[in-house]
Amino acid sequence: MQWTSVLAIYLLFWVMSAFIVMPFGIRTHREAGEELVPGQADSAPSNFRPGRVAIRATILAAILCALFYANYVNGWITVADLNFIHPPKEIVEEQIWMRETAKD
Structure with a gap:
């Protein structure tokens, strides 16, 4: 990911964070x-x-952006994980297997 993309994502998180922390206090x-x-x-x-x-928005945005970047690098949550309407075949098979092993 380019540094300009990370900066743009950070700024989006900063604006969102500012609106989240604004009413406190x-x-x-x-x-x-x-x-x-x-x-x-x-x-x-x-x-x-x-x-x-x-200051509060900067801290919160840094944490959220770091989590976003860590997810981007490690692939913890992908687009395929968020496809609830037509999930991939592997996910459906894994869910069926988990249900069957939980019943035993």
Whole structure:
């Protein structure tokens, strides 16, 4: 895999991770006991820290990208493993064999 592909995949994981970690630790003005500014939405955060979100997203994206790359190199989960509609013949035979040996 080229380094540019790894970088693109990492950036995709980073954006996804940013949206995942963004709501953690956020409190509204009412939860923080602060006064609302006129015209402010009730759900607006009072303690949003984008730097903290970026650090958390970077760490989570690095872990997820490393797992993705390890799976790419080692082939733990392949496209054939995710084909549930028409699975390959070898997988069907293995599942039948596993069921038969479990019954014994």
